[in-house]
Amino acid sequence: MKNQKRTTIYDIAKKLNLNASSVSRALSNNSNVSEATRKLILKTAKELNYKQNSLASNLRKGHNQTIGVIVPRINQNFFSNIIAGLEEVTYQKGYNLIICQSNESYAREVKCVNTLINQHVSCIIISVSADFEDDSHLKNVIDQGIQLIQFDRVADNLETFKVLNDNEQASMEAVSHLIEQGYKRIALLEGPQNLNIFKQRREGYIAALKKHDFEVLPELMIENAWTKELGAVATRKLLSLPNPPDAIFASTSDFSALGVLEVANKMGVVVPDELGICGYSNESFTEITTPSITTIDQYSVSMGKTIANLFFQEIKPESKDAVPKIVSIKPKLIIRSSTLKNKKSRET
Amino acid sequence: MKNQKRTTIYDIAKKLNLNASSVSRALSNNSNVSEATRKLILKTAKELNYKQNSLASNLRKGHNQTIGVIVPRINQNFFSNIIAGLEEVTYQKGYNLIICQSNESYAREVKCVNTLINQHVSCIIISVSADFEDDSHLKNVIDQGIQLIQFDRVADNLETFKVLNDNEQASMEAVSHLIEQGYKRIALLEGPQNLNIFKQRREGYIAALKKHDFEVLPELMIENAWTKELGAVATRKLLSLPNPPDAIFASTSDFSALGVLEVANKMGVVVPDELGICGYSNESFTEITTPSITTIDQYSVSMGKTIANLFFQEIKPESKDAVPKIVSIKPKLIIRSSTLKNKKSRET
DNA sequence: TTGTATGCGTTATCAC
DNA sequence: GTGATAACGCATACAA
Numbered sequence: 001m002k003n004q005k006r007t008t009i010y011d012i013a014k015k016l017n018l019n020a021s022s023v024s025r026a027l028s029n030n031s032n033v034s035e036a037t038r039k040l041i042l043k044t045a046k047e048l049n050y051k052q053n054s055l056a057s058n059l060r061k062g063h064n065q066t067i068g069v070i071v072p073r074i075n076q077n078f079f080s081n082i083i084a085g086l087e088e089v090t091y092q093k094g095y096n097l098i099i100c101q102s103n104e105s106y107a108r109e110v111k112c113v114n115t116l117i118n119q120h121v122s123c124i125i126i127s128v129s130a131d132f133e134d135d136s137h138l139k140n141v142i143d144q145g146i147q148l149i150q151f152d153r154v155a156d157n158l159e160t161f162k163v164l165n166d167n168e169q170a171s172m173e174a175v176s177h178l179i180e181q182g183y184k185r186i187a188l189l190e191g192p193q194n195l196n197i198f199k200q201r202r203e204g205y206i207a208a209l210k211k212h213d214f215e216v217l218p219e220l221m222i223e224n225a226w227t228k229e230l231g232a233v234a235t236r237k238l239l240s241l242p243n244p245p246d247a248i249f250a251s252t253s254d255f256s257a258l259g260v261l262e263v264a265n266k267m268g269v270v271v272p273d274e275l276g277i278c279g280y281s282n283e284s285f286t287e288i289t290t291p292s293i294t295t296i297d298q299y300s301v302s303m304g305k306t307i308a309n310l311f312f313q314e315i316k317p318e319s320k321d322a323v324p325k326i327v328s329i330k331p332k333l334i335i336r337s338s339t340l341k342n343k344k345s346r347e348t
Numbered sequence: 349m350k351n352q353k354r355t356t357i358y359d360i361a362k363k364l365n366l367n368a369s370s371v372s373r374a375l376s377n378n379s380n381v382s383e384a385t386r387k388l389i390l391k392t393a394k395e396l397n398y399k400q401n402s403l404a405s406n407l408r409k410g411h412n413q414t415i416g417v418i419v420p421r422i423n424q425n426f427f428s429n430i431i432a433g434l435e436e437v438t439y440q441k442g443y444n445l446i447i448c449q450s451n452e453s454y455a456r457e458v459k460c461v462n463t464l465i466n467q468h469v470s471c472i473i474i475s476v477s478a479d480f481e482d483d484s485h486l487k488n489v490i491d492q493g494i495q496l497i498q499f500d501r502v503a504d505n506l507e508t509f510k511v512l513n514d515n516e517q518a519s520m521e522a523v524s525h526l527i528e529q530g531y532k533r534i535a536l537l538e539g540p541q542n543l544n545i546f547k548q549r550r551e552g553y554i555a556a557l558k559k560h561d562f563e564v565l566p567e568l569m570i571e572n573a574w575t576k577e578l579g580a581v582a583t584r585k586l587l588s589l590p591n592p593p594d595a596i597f598a599s600t601s602d603f604s605a606l607g608v609l610e611v612a613n614k615m616g617v618v619v620p621d622e623l624g625i626c627g628y629s630n631e632s633f634t635e636i637t638t639p640s641i642t643t644i645d646q647y648s649v650s651m652g653k654t655i656a657n658l659f660f661q662e663i664k665p666e667s668k669d670a671v672p673k674i675v676s677i678k679p680k681l682i683i684r685s686s687t688l689k690n691k692k693s694r695e696t
Numbered sequence: 697t698t699g700t701a702t703g704c705g706t707t708a709t710c711a712c
Numbered sequence: 713g714t715g716a717t718a719a720c721g722c723a724t725a726c727a728a
Contacts, residue, residue, distance in 0.1 A: 054466040055407040056705035075428040084423040285633035404721035
């Protein structure tokens with residue numbers, strides 16, 4: 001039962017004294033075949049348990065109903081939601097997804113790109129790794145005639161379709177919210193500045209401060225505070241300053257914000273009264289911490305759907321000239337207890 | 349730049365006045381080619397930006413360096429961790445993953461299986477959907493000569509490689525722990541009994557009760573309590589019993605346990621003193637709730653690796669007769685505050 | 697070591 | 713409406 005040969009269209013043809021081409025036509029279900037033979041063919045195909053060989057079909061047709069996806073980490077909420085959204089749409093269209101994770105490594109990202117090129121996928125959807133170096137591998141994708149969509153973390157200078165969050169706007173709203181709540185010294189936890197998203201969040205932070213005539217204080221901006229642990233380290237450092245902040249915007253992630261919260265709790269710093277905390281991403285845990293954490297929702301599942309729809313509506317139809325388009329999605333500030341200084345009513 | 353033809357081995361051959369077969373040999377890098385021509389070929393391959401067509405290669409070779417994965421939901425912690433683990437190992441081996449999600453729908457699961465068969469994947473790794481009906485589609489996989497590995501939620505009667513958690517054992521330990529903590533009436537929140545995992549967890553529950561000479565009370569076993577919302581509903585029902593439980597084992601998931609906790613908090617029932625709570629899965633939020641939730645860790649990432657290694661070590665090597673093997677992984681009880689009735693020291 | 701010939705399973709382009 | 717045949721790009725058995 002192991003190495004048996006699978007039934008092909010030839011087997012069906014032979015059994016029915018027909019030609020393989022007729023079988024192919026009948027199965028592809030669009031060309032000219034008499035209704036009678038069509039039915040006969042479908043019937044015996046089922047009897048013989050025929051399964052098409054997509055490899056052969058795609059080779060012949062010169063294209064592949066497959067889309068490649070490269071993300072830094074599959075099991076990170078944001079990305080697994082993106083994938084879920086992508087999969088939802090592509091499945092409906094009969095397309096398959098090949099998933100790769102770069103593990104935040106540039107070298108591995110390059111390898112993933114090459115594998116997907118080899119696989120002749122019709123599109124590559126990518127969010128680049130943290131140690132992103134240059135975009136030659138992405139240029140290569142385009143040179144090979146494969147569509148490219150970047151999302152979230154992108155190579156800025158490369159002209160491709162992009163689906164982005166408006167990080168700057170979101171960041172500005174978050175900081176403005178903190179200011180409106182009466183916080184006076186707002187610190188920023190940042191991620192690697194070679195990634196567009198973190199640059200934009202910094203810009204939003206600065207813009208909000210300036211808008212409200214606040215000083216931009218370098219000592220309140222901590223560069224490498226991406227994880228929970230690093231968020232905790234940064235918080236200890238910040239709170240021991242002679243003039244410590246009274247709010248921390250963990251623009252990198254909710255995990256970082258969680259690190260902030262845990263340190264504050266341990267040190268007996270009352271959140272939100274003595275310290276406001278805002279995270280980024282709306283991880284599910286943010287609503288069940290004590291207090292619950294204000295954060296920014298990126299609509300990740302629906303973002304995944306948007307990306308897929310972009311492909312099917314704008315890129316695939318050859319009719320249109322695919323002029324790279326940038327879609328920007330406005331994230332939403334979710335206000336929770338960790339920044340509600342003035343309110344008595346806390347949800348948690 | 350769009351519909352250009354990609355360079356093939358023929359292009360390289362032509363340029364060097366060689367035969368395509370030599371190029372093929374040089375690139376596949378194992379056969380007999382003189383070192384000189386090999387280097388020459390590799391050099392011009394790079395110059396012409398040659399990328400192998402895996403479709404053609406796989407068609408010719410009759411197999412595919414690709415593994416198909418079908419999970420109920422990609423963006424569920426357990427499954428995305430499994431996938432991350434799988435991907436880690438398969439990537440090292442040069443294999444690709446095609447990911448599909450059944451969305452807990454049997455009909456869709458069948459479709460996914462068929463697509464993967466068409467793709468000629470060399471192995472299908474599956475955890476079946478909640479409304480799993482029968483295993484004919486899985487039998488089909490085997491009939492087509494494709495390897496099949498089931499994990500976590502499996503079709504019990506089908507003899508295939510399986511990687512399982514020892515749910516019964518874990519469940520028994522959890523309930524025993526509750527009993528040892530002094531809880532006297534322990535309720536069980538259950539999932540659909542057509543899934544092996546939930547049946548086993550029930551059995552573990554019953555075994556633990558019997559072992560400690562506790563009565564098995566049907567009114568304390570709530571059948572459909574899978575989600576946070578349903579967990580909450582079940583809890584309200586349980587706590588309003590004339591003789592309510594003093595502990596609840598949410599064997600379905602941590603989400604369900606979270607529902608229990610939230611209701612308890614709202615009703616002013618003190619956890620763990622008046623109500624012990626134990627969940628299942630070790631979702632990241634369980635350690636940051638107040639109080640933190642006792643739960644069971646399934647080692648999901650490493651389970652993914654185990655599954656992949658099973659394929660590469662036991663199944664792929666044709667030498668061995670692939671006798672379906674069942675690998676059982678022992679989950680770990682993570683004891684946290686929500687069940688530590690007797691202890692003064694709480695971590696949270 | 698290199699070249700020749702053939703086939704993997706399908707679809708597309710001809711004829712008839 | 714149906715059949716014959718070539719081709720997609722690559723790998724391999726065989727001959728040279």
